[in-house]
Amino acid sequence: MYLLIVLGVGVPGLMAAFVIGRRSKRNPIGAFTVLRGSRGWMLLGGLCVVTAVALLSFYSVVGGWILRYFVESFTGAYFADPSTHFAAIDYGLAAFGYQLLVLGITALIVMAGVRRGIETATKVMMPGIALLLVGLALWATQQPNASAGYEFFLSFDGAYLTNNFLSVLGAAAGQALFTLSIGSGTMITYASYIDDDRSLPFDASAIAGLNLSIGILGGLVLFPLLFSFAGGPTSGGPGALFVGIAGAFANLPAGELVGAVFFLVVLLAAITSLISMLEIPVAFLVDEFDIERRTATVALFGVITVTGAFNAFSADVFTLFADQLVDLLLTLGLTGFMFYVAWVLGPDGVEEFTNGAGVVARTLALPWRYAIGTVFPTFLLFTFYADSLLLLGYEPSATVLIALALVTAGAFVALIHWSERGVQPTNAETAD
Template identity: 35%
Template sequence: MKNDLQKRENWTTRLGFILAAAGSAVGLGNIWRFPYVTGTNGGAAFLFIYLIAIILIGYPLMVTEMTLGRKTQRNPVGAFKALAPNTPWWLVGGLGVLTGFVILSYYSVVAGWSLAYIFKALGGFVPEMAFGEVFTDHITGVGVPIFWHAVFMALTIGVISAGVVKGIQRAVKTLMPILFILLVVLIIRSLTLDGASEGLRFYLSPDFSEITAQTFMDAIAQAFFTLSLGMGAIITYGSYLSEDANIGDNAAYVVGLDTLIAVMAGLAMFPALFALTDVSPDAGPGLTFITLPAVFAEMPLGSFFGFIFFVLLSIAALTSAISLLEVVVAWAVDEKDIERKKASIIVGIIIFIVGIPPVLGYSAWSDFSFLGFDVLDTYDWIANSIFLPLGGLLTAVFAGYVWKARNLADEANKVGGVINIGEWYGFLVKIVVPIAIAVVMVVTIAQTLM
């Protein structure tokens, strides 16, 4: 096997890494899932608990995965092999690679919907459109959804095959600023609509009487899932960090930027929802492809702003997708000694094929049901309810009890920065994080099976 420590690429700038890691975290979970989960849980009260969960659970896990990658300069499997040789702990890294593979297979399908809606917006959103039927007609097709799934995977493969610096870093340095600018444009348009103040009040003025046990569960789950934790992406990106990078500060920048984008997405959506529709903010996942086009149809220059939104959503999806594909490709390059471009194409094609059943789940395979889920939701449930939390839980246990929290803190603190990884880290990663993830995982699975 080649000497990866000699040939491995590194991020050439700190900004490049931060934007790449934040891009991995910023995806459909921020622009699509966060607003509807917030709406379902009462708005501002959920936002308050979510921010606490980000600090107590998301940040220490981000530090953990980033440090594991930087220390070993390896993919998730190689990282655990290096720190716990001749033990089964490498299987945790293997779970991360598998999770990235599964998530990207159906993530690409949904991202393909977003690409298609860019062109639907260009065709015009008008109040008379039956938006529910438009969406149903799209996803129940066969050729068209597969085509957009293929286009999105081709874009992802193209970025990854170019490498860490020329591919990922160059792409995110362009895409992330564009994403931010488009989001600001949508926020300005949303806040200047008549009646926007009611949506702003719902989103930013907490009513703590709305808080339930489910609110805490959803906040912890969203904080965990939105940061791309438990799937090997941050370990992989951390492996391209140089020795002079400060982990504590870099992790804070990534977590902060991801959280900022999620909060901004809510600012773009809720004022417009309250101003232009009588749809409840807890309308669920349909907010993106049914409710929001209806909102844009009622808005001056609505098709233009709809176009901006779906470009924004597609960019967010792409920045996450490249990190998911990179996890699997890095494993193939490191562990199987396959050349990067060849690995990107082979792995990408396999993932595309595995993603075809979720497409057919709304047409030819619409009769499929697993625990009441269709094909795409089955993929999502397995990945998000089992693989992701299990990977995060075992990573926290490994860092806290096997490699030892003190060793990880020393590695993270090698280069001084504003944030010092102190005793608080050990308490969080050994006790708070595992318990919180375990509770969310067990309750989520139990609720599904009951």
């Protein structure tokens, strides 16, 4: 389900975000104002900023856990009893302290700017992640129960999917949007720096392909180790990483070194994600209020220190943010992006899509526009209602969810057409 959503919905969604960002040369809030001259769409940009803060609030806690385990790998502090150790350090003052350290590293990189900070850091970190993962994956093939791990990871369980379709669908959709960084405005912000002669379809496809490759490669490391040294799969999430894998390193002759390398990989990946999240509200403050980047970064560091503290000290708040709230916000955000490009930008969006694109991509421009204006946002609304109702304790039928999604999608399109009557497109350069 995850693979299908990344390729079938994620790539078209990435292209919609790219179109908004490159055509406007602005952050998510400024983009909607510049492109159409209408402040009503600023609400969607505001949703992006809220989503970014929510993401940072819980994911910085995860980054803190990873940093702590990287440091503790050198001493084997979690080797004796990984489950008890993680339960003792997952929330509280120490978790908050490590969260601040990770946020501080992220803020310093973002403070340096897009080219000197973000681009330079990711040029070093991303190849490093790939190389370390390849090394770990090759090493994992030699472990005693690696074949069982591969079978569990790569085999398809149709019966489980049938019996748990809605929960699997919601989890897969949320994970797809999260890993591709769409729905929060990250890709709108980054696309504002893309040159006009770049092919947006190629870039979107490359990002999705690399994202999937890294994710699959990570699985080829994780599951052989879980089956070889932790007795099989755990509860997933933090349990798999900080209990199952941590337990695996305790059984290895060079466990301290292997553990340090593994958590270094995960730490680098976490920081690159946090950088992209923080850049959204920073770009908003810099672009819209002409605030110095350093000042904007420090201010947001203070805000996220407060919001993040609730996640660092409370497991219930963390679970609410990580498992429900962020997925719903990302789904709403991407739905809005698609409707905006298809029905507000319309031909202008198609034009931006084709700029720099090859012959094949250009032939797909019109089908892409109408797909992101109908099929894909309806699917996202289906998952949104499914997740929302499951969160409230209801398990609705597929028929009810389809009806809700279709009615909402139709109402959105009708509202857009009504609100856009008489509004003329605003050229981004003229607005400058």
